[in-house]
Amino acid sequence: MGVSVNPVCATPVLAGREGELLLVRIRIPSAQLENVLDLLAELPFPINPELEHGHPESSVEFPAYASRTAEIREALHAAGLDSVRIEIQPMLAALANTVAANAVTH
16 A cells, blocks of 8 residues: 555555555444444455444444445445445545544544
């Protein structure tokens, strides 16, 4: 993995041979959390999810390369989990947002 700068917008990105590293957040009805976790465990690449339990909605966050996002969407669709919301953002932007949010609260 390396850090490169996009010459168009001069924004650093984390990238590897599978593309840019992204943060994937799946927002789901809490009742479907276990189904989503089971589905993610079946994908052919490792996922290390961070869970946020809520009511009536929960979320699952994990890093994934850009080349894998279509596979994630297709698996969710094939499992009939069309009610989930998928949010994807560049990993460095997600980290910067977390740092900024923590700075405000401390």
